[in-house]
Amino acid sequence: MPAYKTPLRDLQFVLHEVLDSTTHYAAIGADDASTDMIDAIIIEAGKFCEEVLSPLNSVGDIEGCVYQDGTVTTPTGFPAAYQQWVENGWPSLAQPVEFGGQGLPASIGSVVSELISEANWSWGMYPGLSHGAMNTIEIHGTEEQKATYLTQLVSGAWTGTMCLTEPHCGSDLGTLKAKAELNADGSYAITGTKIFISSGEHDMAENIVHIVLARLPGAPEGTKGLSLFIVPKFLPDQSRNEVRCGAIEHKMGIHGNATCVMNFDGATGFLVGPEHAGLRCMFTFMNFARLGTAMQGVASAELSFQGALTYARERLAMRSLTGAKAPDLAADPIIVHPDVRRMLLTQKAFAEGGRMMLHDAGFMVDRVKQGATEAIRDDANELLSFITPIAKAFLTEVGTEAANHGVQIYGGHGFIREWGMEQIVRDNRISQLYEGTTGIQALDLLGRKVLMTQGDSLKRFTKLIHKLCQEMDGNSELQPLVEQLQAANKEWGDVTLQIGMKAMQNREEVGGAAVDYLMYSGYVMLAYYWLRMAQTAQAALATDTDERDFYLAKISTAQFYFARILPRTLSHKAMMLAGVDSIMALDESHFAF
Amino acid sequence: MPAYKTPLRDLQFVLHEVLDSTTHYAAIGADDASTDMIDAIIIEAGKFCEEVLSPLNSVGDIEGCVYQDGTVTTPTGFPAAYQQWVENGWPSLAQPVEFGGQGLPASIGSVVSELISEANWSWGMYPGLSHGAMNTIEIHGTEEQKATYLTQLVSGAWTGTMCLTEPHCGSDLGTLKAKAELNADGSYAITGTKIFISSGEHDMAENIVHIVLARLPGAPEGTKGLSLFIVPKFLPDQSRNEVRCGAIEHKMGIHGNATCVMNFDGATGFLVGPEHAGLRCMFTFMNFARLGTAMQGVASAELSFQGALTYARERLAMRSLTGAKAPDLAADPIIVHPDVRRMLLTQKAFAEGGRMMLHDAGFMVDRVKQGATEAIRDDANELLSFITPIAKAFLTEVGTEAANHGVQIYGGHGFIREWGMEQIVRDNRISQLYEGTTGIQALDLLGRKVLMTQGDSLKRFTKLIHKLCQEMDGNSELQPLVEQLQAANKEWGDVTLQIGMKAMQNREEVGGAAVDYLMYSGYVMLAYYWLRMAQTAQAALATDTDERDFYLAKISTAQFYFARILPRTLSHKAMMLAGVDSIMALDESHFAF
Incomplete structure (x- = not known):
């Protein structure tokens, strides 16, 4: 398995440049969360993830856990790594000071979670599952x-x-x-x-x-x-x-x-x-737990992308259709082939776009908890409850897709354990199931969040898109993307209305349309985040930057996303609007003979 | 894992009713292949698959093979099952009489292969891999x-x-x-x-x-x-x-x-x-080997569908959105929920549609080998070489999708080994890689088969579709499907032309469009096969049949396919026509920073 590399530059871009972390943290009264401090945390946590957790990822897969007489032995190295993690104080990073925490905003905890998730998801679930318990007891x-349990959970003991x-x-x-x-x-x-x-x-x-x-x-x-x-x-x-x-x-x-x-x-x-x-109490933090699971999808896309990119640059096979690109070698590196690039760019678009989506959501969590006014907190909460099922289901679905592209880029080697690519597919598969399956998230989105609010929750988000498109209108280079997003945004409202009308006639229409609706929503939402990234990149390119290639790559990936991924909405739209009749027609006893 | 059940009735429908096996076998001079004989073979081979091979499927997964000092020990029960298979004369079924075979047509061998593939793919690869060797030596x-090797391979020794x-x-x-x-x-x-x-x-x-x-x-x-x-x-x-x-x-x-x-x-x-x-010699039977791999996709869809259907009828969760369907139980069986039905019907459409496609291809193999005239043999060969990359790549891709639906229907249990659903996902994943990856098949289809023949190979197939649609034109009940297929058929030619034009400007367009083109083609082709099945079912319903439910289920599944799956072509069309520029723009060194 290729060594895991912390996506430092990309996180800086998302947090500091697109999301303007300085303004955000000032607004929630967390002025100590400076750019330098955040970068230092990423670098330090990333070092642990690269050096300690990443090498244990395949160990965990191969050894697994061993059960005997009520005890469970975790894989070699897991307990020692956890000990080190606790000794360095990481569990308490974004926990309340009164219980021994360091009091940093939740979003910074999410950033660290991303790194752990990428390096070793299975290991990360030991400290990760504490969050549900901590949240329950804290609230x-x-x-x-709190005195008995919370302090011990916060310290990681x-x-x-x-x-x-x-x-x-x-x-x-x-x-x-x-x-x-x-x-x-x-x-x-x-x-x-x-x-x-x-x-x-x-x-x-x-x-x-x-x-x-x-x-x-x-x-x-x-x-x-x-x-x-x-x-x-x-x-x-x-x-x-x-x-x-x-x-x-x-x-x-x-x-x-x-x-x-x-x-x-x-x-x-x-x-x-x-x-x-009990269930109501749990719902108070269900959104956060689901965002945590969404992270697995992004992490899988990132890890698989890193592995596939390395391989695609090194593996030689055939010549480019337009003539040899590496004439001195026996064959061209496979990254010259359009279909390999298509798969790599799809992984990249999901990994980087998903990261953007989740850290924006992380900032919303901050505002829910620490927003200066009730209006800010409420708005963030409403937005978050709309985004959550999409992030959870959509990002885990495309995470599995991305991981499968990684296997595919390796060819037959992708199927072999030692390369590590197939493990990502197997590990990520659970993310579409736990914390509410894709189907459950879809019903939550379309039934509870969208239709039960008469579309209000959707409008809260489409307004953001509308505002972005207005800001960028007339932008000659990105204008085609702006127009494409504007059209998708309008269509999102239209299809919602159509399904709402159908659902008034037949409630099954909600269930029949839900997953297509969720995926449709995910692709439009990701387009919004890619356009925001393109906007930021474009602004940076207008300055005297020495990172032109980095910013151009963002714009290029956005263009790829709009050309080659966003059109997936066409099929989802047609399928959800085709209605539920063909789904409900067959009698249960006639599915097989 | 649920017990495997031979899809006898479905195979009879495909072979005898849709494909008219009696006429076919008479035309290739294999009159002894009567309906009764074929049914007896299916029942007998199916019994072996159900009773011997299916129980060994999870044994093989859990034990795996053991390597020591150059020897390989296969899982418990594998050698004994093989011995029994050989003793019962199965390996020689569709092999030439002169080398000890029973001389039945290749298509009957394919039917038996389907059953083995469904019951235990891994086991089936031991006798299955002999086919390449037999074909090489025979030709x-x-x-x-031939005397030294072929006779021993034919007997299975x-x-x-x-x-x-x-x-x-x-x-x-x-x-x-x-x-x-x-x-x-x-x-x-x-x-x-x-x-x-x-x-x-x-x-x-x-x-x-x-x-x-x-x-x-x-x-x-x-x-x-x-x-x-x-x-x-x-x-x-x-x-x-x-x-x-x-x-x-x-x-x-x-x-x-x-x-x-x-x-x-x-x-x-x-x-x-x-x-x-060497390579030319191998190409003489490459098509057959690839159809064998395509079978894995169909087998995975069928096996996963069988498991998921059983579970969906038994597992209770929540109430139907339109009120309790099983008020006496604690909750409704999950098959009442539209999204579960959508997944089951998707599996069913791929399993039964894929079976139809492959056995039609099997009949073409018969005609290539035993067609009465050169014209018949040539036509079958041309058709087969067009269908093969689609069958191989499309059916294995949707096989993985179907297997994943099976996992999803089981919820968290789908991720657990003992239920057997996740094994199907893992087993089927290789089918997208070996015998030429999906990307390789796509280049073969679009580059070699379609564009290099100036579209002739495509036209050979679209003519079949056109003929079917003409035959069925004015069919009031199926008319919407006929019109949808007619439109798709015309569009298939149009998009091919457009890509051909683009490719003349830039050869990379072929690579950039290939996989979307292949999947697009697969969905249209499967629509053709579903319409053929609907046509046959409709004709049967016009008679005094006592199997109305069976035939109505075929029409219902066809309607589901056209409403909820065929629209996937919309996205593939848009994506392939969006061109290759956004794929080729990014410099290799700028994929990550």
Whole structure:
């Protein structure tokens, strides 16, 4: 596997140039987050990712985790790397000062997350899963719970999990069965089986704090009867709690992360948040968790692009159709071939465009948490809730596509483990499933976010696009792109209206159109981010820059995106508007004979 | 993994009803291939596939092959299954009578291949790879070579391989280095290293016959200096030849098949065919081999569809958007949800449509080999050479898509090994790479087949479509489909012309458009096959049939295909016509900074 390289220059471009980090951090009262400080963090975290985490990526894949009698041994080097990560204080970077954190904005935590995700996604899930637990306890926990658990999670001494899924239910949490019964001391006895618990058991930290969704006696049926509980592996009195790992899954990918079956056998738990409000409490940070998963798609695209680019420059095969480009060699490097370039540019457009989208979302998270006025916070929150399902589903879908292009560029070698390209496909595949499948995200977007707000949430975003296009109108070089985006933006509203009308006649139309609608939305949204990047690059080129090639590459990639990727909206539009009849016609018993 | 079920009824529909097998076999002088006989073969071979091969599919994946000191041990049960297969005479089914075969037409061999491919692709590659060796020796071998090798290959006592790829070259065979030097006895000493040799070493048969591409001393450079050699593992005098397996690859999938590094260390080889004509000799059956790989895509779609359909009927999650469909259960089976149906129908459309396409191609192979007149043979050959790159690349691409839908329908469980769905994704991924990548097939289609014949090969196929549409014109129920296909057919010619014009200005346009052109062509071609199936189904419905549901399902699936899949051509058209400029603009050194 080619060595991972921190995309420093690209992150600087996104954060400082396109998103104007200085103004942003000043506006949220985080003036200490200077350009220099951010760069230093990227360089330092990147060094760890390149030198420590990246080499462990294939180790984790090959060794996997080992389960024995309730314990899980993580791959060689994983615990030591985690120890080093904790000792250097990284877990507390963007956590509240009052619980031992360094108090930097969430967006800076996201930048560091990107690097970890690219270097070693499986390893990153051990510290990563703590975020759900930290957020739950920070927002809904008592002061005592914060003192007991949050400080240890912030330092990284302990890690956390989220225990939702059960064998019979994943997307449909309303039917979950784990139960919680009040003990005499005010704690609860938690009983049930949870599956697919990432980082549920491991040997990397001294304690694991499970946040468990369970049902109190007499609770309402469905999702309105669920409550949240803190269930630590070791109780505050150091005794071993009755929560044990019963098995780990054998999976397609992310072998380095333990996916656990967790058995709660009257385990002691502590209610967090109000009774029966478990799902609502979880929704308060669901957006952030989903953006974290979206990052896996971007990371996969970036890592696969890095590997494929190296190979495409070195591997020799055939001559360019327009004559030898490397006549001294036995054949031309395959990067001369248009189809190889098409695949590389597709990876590049998804990696860099996705990065742009996610760090813009990261800045929105900052504004939700620290915006100066309620109006700013609300606006950011509304925008974020619209972007989230698109980012999660679209970026993980195109992440898998990009990873597959990486395999394809390697030819037969792409299928072989030692090159590392096929691992990215296998690892990324889960991102389209967990934290809500693509189908679930699509229903959330079209049903809940767009149609239930009568299109208001969509308009909030299309206004941004409209504003950009107006700003850039008359820009001779980028004018074709501006016009293409303007047309797509108008069409986005039009197709939404059409589906809304259909849905009034037949609610199934929402389900039938949802995934095409989401992908359509993703391609338009990414076009917006590529045009913003082109705009920034163009402005830089008008100055006396010595980085002309860098900025020209941005414009060139934007042009590629508009010419060769954005037209995918044509098919998605036609398919979603074709309606649901042909999908619903066939009787369930007639699918096969 | 759900048990594999032979798609008997569907094969009967394709072979007997749509393709009119009785007329076909009579026309090629194979009157003994009656409907009853074909059905009996499908049932008998299907029973073996269901009972013996299918249970070994996950065994092969989990155990893989084991390499030690030059030997390869295949997974538990693989050799015994092969023994049983040979004892029952299956290898000789469609081989020439004069070499011990049963002399049935090639198309019947393809039908049996489909079943094996669906039940256990990795296992099927051991007998499957013999076909290349058999074809080579049958067409180009001396009588002595046929007597020595072909009879043993036909019976299945021995298996074969094709040794082409070397570490530095796969697609670009012109640069290969293996050398062949004349020995005093007229044999040759073969020296070199071949990689990615499927079934190169194993414990299933007593001898392995390698067909090796190598270069004679003083041979011309490039592909015109390659010759073919027979290099058996054991020589006719029983002595062990100096061809040995040096290692096996660790791969993303097809773990049950040994992918070998083969070292030839002065191994004794026998020239087959003329000197320096190796590549030309191989091209004589390249089409058949590529159709065999196309089968993997169809098989993956079918197997994944079977698994996903079972799960979608059983798994409960949420309620239908239009109210509970199974009010007595805790939730509705997920097959009620439009997006699940969309994915299932997509799998079904690819599996059944791909089956139709491939068995039509199988009948063309029969006509190439046994057509009554030269005109018939030539026409079939031309058609086949046009269809082959489309079938190979398009069907394997959509096979991977279908397999991924299967994973997606299972949600998180799809990522877990025990359900068997992720294995199909991993196994099928190689089909887009070997026997010529998708990119190579696309260049073959657009460059060699279409543009180099001035569009003649395309016209041969669009005429078939035109004829079908004329036949069906005025068909009130299917008229919208007929018109949609008619329009697509005309557009296919138009876009070809436009790309041809562009290519005259800039040859890179061919490479830049090729993959989009191939996928575009695949979707139109599949629409043709779905309309043919709808036509046949409609005719059956006009009779007093007691299988109304079966035929209605065909029409319903055709309608789904036209509404929800065929519109993918819109994007491919726009992207290929957008041209190559945005692909070629970026300097190689500016892809990353």
